[in-house]
Amino acid sequence: MSVSVDIGHHQGSFVLDAAFESTGRLTALFGPSGSGKTSLINAIAGLIRPQRGRIAVDGRVLVDTGDGVFIPKHKRRIGMVFQDARLFPHLSVAANLRYGRWFAPAAERYGDIGAVVELLGIGHLLDRRPAGLSGGEKQRVAIGRALLASPRLLLMDEPLASLDEARKTEILPYIERLRDETKVPIVYVSHSVAEVARLASDVVVMAQGKVAASGPTAAIMQRLDLLAHEERGEGGAVLDTHVLQHDQRFGMSVLGSPAGEIHVPYLQAAVGHPVRLRIRARDVMIATERPQGLSALNVLAGRIAAIEPGEGAAVEVRIDCNGVAVMARVTRQSQHALSLAPGLDVFAVIKTVSFDEANVAATPRAEFDA
Numbered sequence: 001m002s003v004s005v006d007i008g009h010h011q012g013s014f015v016l017d018a019a020f021e022s023t024g025r026l027t028a029l030f031g032p033s034g035s036g037k038t039s040l041i042n043a044i045a046g047l048i049r050p051q052r053g054r055i056a057v058d059g060r061v062l063v064d065t066g067d068g069v070f071i072p073k074h075k076r077r078i079g080m081v082f083q084d085a086r087l088f089p090h091l092s093v094a095a096n097l098r099y100g101r102w103f104a105p106a107a108e109r110y111g112d113i114g115a116v117v118e119l120l121g122i123g124h125l126l127d128r129r130p131a132g133l134s135g136g137e138k139q140r141v142a143i144g145r146a147l148l149a150s151p152r153l154l155l156m157d158e159p160l161a162s163l164d165e166a167r168k169t170e171i172l173p174y175i176e177r178l179r180d181e182t183k184v185p186i187v188y189v190s191h192s193v194a195e196v197a198r199l200a201s202d203v204v205v206m207a208q209g210k211v212a213a214s215g216p217t218a219a220i221m222q223r224l225d226l227l228a229h230e231e232r233g234e235g236g237a238v239l240d241t242h243v244l245q246h247d248q249r250f251g252m253s254v255l256g257s258p259a260g261e262i263h264v265p266y267l268q269a270a271v272g273h274p275v276r277l278r279i280r281a282r283d284v285m286i287a288t289e290r291p292q293g294l295s296a297l298n299v300l301a302g303r304i305a306a307i308e309p310g311e312g313a314a315v316e317v318r319i320d321c322n323g324v325a326v327m328a329r330v331t332r333q334s335q336h337a338l339s340l341a342p343g344l345d346v347f348a349v350i351k352t353v354s355f356d357e358a359n360v361a362a363t364p365r366a367e368f369d370a
Ligand SMILES: Nc1ncnc2c1ncn2[C@@H]1O[C@H](COP(=O)(O)OP(=O)(O)OP(=O)(O)O)[C@@H](O)[C@H]1O
Pocket: 011, 012, 013, 014, 031, 032, 033, 034, 035, 036, 037, 038, 039, 040, 191
């Protein structure tokens, strides 16, 4: 599955001039407010008609201004989920879901209502009206409705932005299941590092109407220079790991990764289960010798690959831990005192308690036939 976009469009004084290609399961459009994320997905959806360029989904050309191609939005088979759920207030949840079904040609339907209801955990809500649902429940129904139209691509425009932290935490696992258990590729707009690091397979970074960078999530997340000032504390390494074992006695789980074993607070996930981990650069200390008598449980051996200037007194150090990049933010003073430089063998030290729900994602899998 691929999404290929190369468009130019003026709206007022704003110029969108953006190109990216992605074959990822969930491609995040990431960037600050006003950078053009919504304009870009509106162009993919057919809600705006770009003045120049080409858009193709899985080889199917939706827009090609050179050839005069512009497929209208209702023929694109693209599902949309917005910040607000936009459910029909007078219809029950079940009727809202069935409405989505109308848009799927019979021959191209995948995932029946039962499977979608199970996937999103909304079986107990079917007879209710939208007004009686929480924000997170409404969004799950909105996702179900979009999915039941059997779209070839699902566009999600900041679907968690209007939810509080508790509701976000509740809904994230369902979006992970959507990503992992259905075949529909997702383009997901967000300006949250935590969300992008947890959900995205690929990231397109937008800045002032242009694509500043794009690529696999782990490669983009370590580019701390791409993050807005207030988000830099959230940036760092993204590792795909798996559960090696649990230690009930101390309430911990041990994860395996090529970088070494990593201890995190106890996870409810079976041994072998995949877990995506974000290690914030600010949570990593550097030692030039293997530390002894230290309370931190996670010590990863590696070699400094690069040192970039950070903000204020900080530098950003990229440590290659057996092929996995771990980022550390330390002061220039520490860099000087420890003579940190590319090529030096070091140890990255991470406190177990720095991992929490915001940066550890273990999603239970279930079967979804789509
Ligand atoms: N119809 C329009 N006419 C003129 N300017 C517009 C129009 N629509 C959007 N813009 C401008 O285009 C720019 C990009 O807006 P867009 O909504 O795509 O950004 P965004 O990255 O999605 O921002 P946010 O995260 O705040 O939603 C903004 O400066 C906006 O004011």
